[in-house]
Amino acid sequence: TEEAVGSDDTAAAGGGDASTCEPADVTLVGQVRNESNPYEASWLDGGDAFAEQVGLTQERLTYDGDSTRQQEQISQLFAGDTSCLVMNILPNGDSDTPPIVEGAQDAGAYLVTQWNKPADLAVTDYDSWLSHITYNGVESGKQIGDALAEAIGGSGGIVALQGILDTGAAKDRFAGLEESLSANSDVELLDDQTANFSRAEALEVTKTLLTKHGDDIKGIWAANDDMALGALEALKQAGRTDVAVVGIDAVPDALTAIEDGEMTATVSSDGPWQGGIGLAIGYCVATGELAVEDIADEDRAWYAEQFLIEKDNVGDFVSPETDESDFACDNVFSRSQGPIS
Amino acid sequence: MTLDPRSAPDAGPNALEVRGLVKHYPGVKALDGVDLVVRRNEVLGLAGENGAGKSTLLKALVGLVKPDAGEIWVRGEKVELKSVVDAANHGIGMVFQEQSLVPNLTAAENIVLGSEGAGVRRGVYRWDTMRKMAQEQLDKIGSSIDPLARTDTLSFADRQMVEIAKVLRIEERTDHPPVIILDEPTSVLESKEIETLFTQVRRLREFASVVFVSHRLDEVLDVCDRVSVLRSGRSVGEVPTEERPRPSSTR
Amino acid sequence: MTLDPRSAPDAGPNALEVRGLVKHYPGVKALDGVDLVVRRNEVLGLAGENGAGKSTLLKALVGLVKPDAGEIWVRGEKVELKSVVDAANHGIGMVFQEQSLVPNLTAAENIVLGSEGAGVRRGVYRWDTMRKMAQEQLDKIGSSIDPLARTDTLSFADRQMVEIAKVLRIEERTDHPPVIILDEPTSVLESKEIETLFTQVRRLREFASVVFVSHRLDEVLDVCDRVSVLRSGRSVGEVPTEERPRPSSTR
Amino acid sequence: MSLRDAGPPIALVVIFAVFAALSPGFRTIANVQNIFDAAAVLAVVTCGITFVLMMGSIDLSTPGIMGASAITVALLVANNRNDNDLGLVGIGIAVLLAAALGCLSGLALVVLKVPSFMTTLGVSAVGLGVATLMFGGVQPNVTDAMLESWAVDRFLGLAYLTWIAFACVLVGWLVQRYSRLGRYAYAIGGAEEVLALSGVKVKPYKVAVFTMAGAFYGLGGVMVTSQLSAGLVQAGRGYDFAAITAAVVGGTLLIGGRGGILHSAVGVLLVTVLSNGLVQVGVSPYWQGGVQGLIVVVAVAAAVIPQRRRNQVTK
């Protein structure tokens, strides 16, 4: 069914050049899991910033990590007026993406998704689904793995805190760590446990690992910053100051910790930018400033630029302001690091 | 089947015989060597003051109480009754002092519960058959309740009828008339209902032996062929009702 | 306080008077205009066959049953009893046919439950005081159980004692002797325990009026000053025990 | 249907009417179809849990069983992880596995005599563990045309999955009304000891009820997989509470012996209408959780008013 809808239905879908919207008629929607997650909240704030830039407001939706609720919210959006609907969506998991995409295609809405997408689902088969953006998890896992190896002087024991085991992000990042380990043969992975991306769980698990491996632990690799921060608390409580900690996401608390020298490194995934960029791409297409056909195939599904943040460059990231020029229609793909392989 | 020489009467062995039954509870000797004979197709009254051990004796007869000593013989055969189902398989059934029906099932289901026979085929209910089976039992005791009524919508008296109808079904399990035990069946009934019950008990005699327990002397005398008296866990006498003088009561 | 001319005896009003009490249940007239007089410091027996309405009458006296018609007078004052607490505040308490103790509390707690007085200060238990309070009640009835034993570890008879001790505490609430009602207190007791109970009931008379219900005639005659007889929800007579011939019983 | 049973349907009608009055978007045919489609999985899961609740037990194994079944079916029908293409047989195996897990709950209950609260929590953990192991780091995406079509294709305006849910409710109702299993489950909730007195061995029926419930959850897991075109370990997340809530809202008590499939179906619709309506009416997502919680509490309150005493056992 995808092919049929994807190629022939352009007029009805409204994604083509035939229909353009007045800027004032555009509806902007940002949807993430939780307002209670700092990273995701900052994403919605970025969306608000972009909306303000073009004189609109963004509808903020959250679905509490509940796939069913996400689908329900979206199908209700589609039940309303969709001709100038622009959506910047964080699907709960890979499998939540296809129904959203199909729905957008049928409704003729303008959709950008981030983070999660089944590998075999091609954005270029659709014209309402404008773009999919993610970060290269293997790369980030490897980058912080290397930074950790360097921080402990190239040799010694580390432990890994994995994310929710059944997510692609957790798996890719751990694969990156394994790549890094094979390059740094003197670094030994003493143990790996899951703390489910959670700060509180990371605190408990780390405490236990600290008693289990004691001074053999020179570094802690965490699959996100929340867990890294939990690990830092555990170290603080154990009175250990000799252990390097790395994470991913560049949440504000992690940046502060890097500034203070408590944490070694993180990788930026720029929430405010992510919240704005999806709406920007959709807005540009909806208002006719950008045509789907003109978007290069490699910009339909791409890795966004990410930076390893360490003490020497943390200052550049501390207050992540959105930059208006990032969202200019001729500049929306400027952070691409190439197509998703 | 062992014939017991001691009891052998004219018409074959007694329906039920109890010999020297003993049951201790912590601190109480509830049964202290009771003997009891239930003849075929008779209504036997069981009298005795509160705590005399009547209920305990009857519970032993339906496998609810394991006696510490003594023997139970059913139609000349010594038996060990380990459960209500055991007792039912030997043709002994009891209507309890407290009711034992499933409140949220229909009367019909309660009557056939545990021996649904043709009422359930391969796990599937055949409500029609079940209704008929229940109706049959209810007809026997002359009750006119709707077999498909939920039990908890019935009056207390009607529920009592359902209990009796249910117990009567144990005759399906044996090829001889059953022994039906009624423990103080009238204590919660009104006089009109008691009359109905008596009529039914007299009718029961035709196809069952009945053991009937009551505090009310007039009742026992009215409906029973003989009365056995228990005191402090012992049998203290067995009197055919004709020979017994009508004592005054609190009435 | 209204003095009632009809009943006025020498020593002030009766402890309790019931006039024309009526109670309908669906299909039954449980009470059909009962009259009853309980004098001060007497033990009144209440007799009557099963279903005569004894329990219903008594429940009305402790506010558990709301009568459809009729009056209840306590020491010459007409009262309306809406709850057990109401009744207790008028000095009427009852030991129930089914037990009503909290199994996982101690005997002492059960005895003082709901009127802990000095046993609880500002929400904090003073176990010593509570034990003493309970001990006092138990002493009155001559029971020697440990007040701090968990109730569900006690024997049935001991639990009965706890119930009586608990009811006796209502005398704390009034400035006159209470009316204590015992509904078939012996039905679950052994004879030794019954003896103890009788001694206690006789002792109770010194500081309370007692209404005593039992099926067993000898009991009633033994312990009561008078016997009131109920039948089908009506009073059918009131006999001082001396004048009453000893009837034969099933014993 | 007695007055006592009329509470939840009345509440459903009232809530529906209120939302319809407040929101034009709510009262469209498309949205009503949407509500039915959204209710499908919950309805199937609730069918299973209703029998368990009817017996007076509780079941928290739903997330684990659904997760295990979701991953299993995704790996057995045509998918991107392996060359399996078992189609309906794969679905059958997934449901069987789910039934086996349910059976495990039941066995632990009757053999170890552990309360169902614990056994089912344990089985849920086991199910999630099994699912995570099978998941192995790569999301299995379903390419099986039939399974995909269930969520997409429509008959009389409703998705196939919705018709499956109707079929399950019907089957559940037949089981409850006409099978020994269903009647005994009901009786166990009413007076378990009487069954034993009557010579009925209740244990096998308890195990059978948990097994059947497992099968329903398994089918629910398959349905989620069809909706998402992928097998997720988290496929059953939240369905434990959602299903218990729906059943209770519909009038099935947590002490057993009352309620049933039709009650639960009404409860499912009530809960679904509620979450749909709140979005349609435009209640802020900040408030939705709280508002929904409150309305459910009020709805239950309305439903239990005629049966206060009995509802108190899980007090």
Add this chain to the structure above:
Amino acid sequence: MSLRDAGPPIALVVIFAVFAALSPGFRTIANVQNIFDAAAVLAVVTCGITFVLMMGSIDLSTPGIMGASAITVALLVANNRNDNDLGLVGIGIAVLLAAALGCLSGLALVVLKVPSFMTTLGVSAVGLGVATLMFGGVQPNVTDAMLESWAVDRFLGLAYLTWIAFACVLVGWLVQRYSRLGRYAYAIGGAEEVLALSGVKVKPYKVAVFTMAGAFYGLGGVMVTSQLSAGLVQAGRGYDFAAITAAVVGGTLLIGGRGGILHSAVGVLLVTVLSNGLVQVGVSPYWQGGVQGLIVVVAVAAAVIPQRRRNQVTK
């Protein structure tokens, strides 16, 4: 302590001994301290839920109440979001808010007569909603020296938080043993109707128990905030089941009237030893959930063997 109560402590000793035999790391003093520290929050939360379970009710409001309290305290003591610096007063306010939420559960239970299963689920949603609103997108980080020190500073080898947990268990035990509230809660679980017959108005005590439980959860939320140096909406995630599991494992029944604080404390240690031991022994993270579920079921089975009949009510 009767034989019946000896099951869980024996299970604790056995499990401890097994892990100690298997893992040298497990049997170090540092790890035992670690276990106590790790048990602290759960112990406090379980203190609260134990009284609720003792009454025969259930409480699922923990996540919401803990979340609300965590955010509240983080915003009231010295923090990076505002200029508040209320110190102990801030902690007191957070606990009071939590108590108020607990009170709400109790009121809904006795006024609306909705089963506690539903009211507490509703209150949890409300608590999470309130927490999310206060959270407002920016993690409040705690800079209050005292609150931070609770998690870090040690006395006799144990963190202050652990001593707070000991204090809570002691207070809980005193309440259970010496207060009318505690004894009545116990009695309500034993025979609620007898209390009413004796003229005790049980409703205020039910409300008070839920209120007290709320306060314990609130303190738990404060403790999590101290440990993480930050107020998280998710602070209470999973503590509802964890606490009920711990209480049940320790021998507190879901039908009320049995068990108590000391039982629950043993249950908390059992559960904590288990999750610590599995990591120490080196069980793969993929297996841990399932293995833990199984061991808990077996532990409960061992614990309930001496009290089979009574444990069956939530069958």
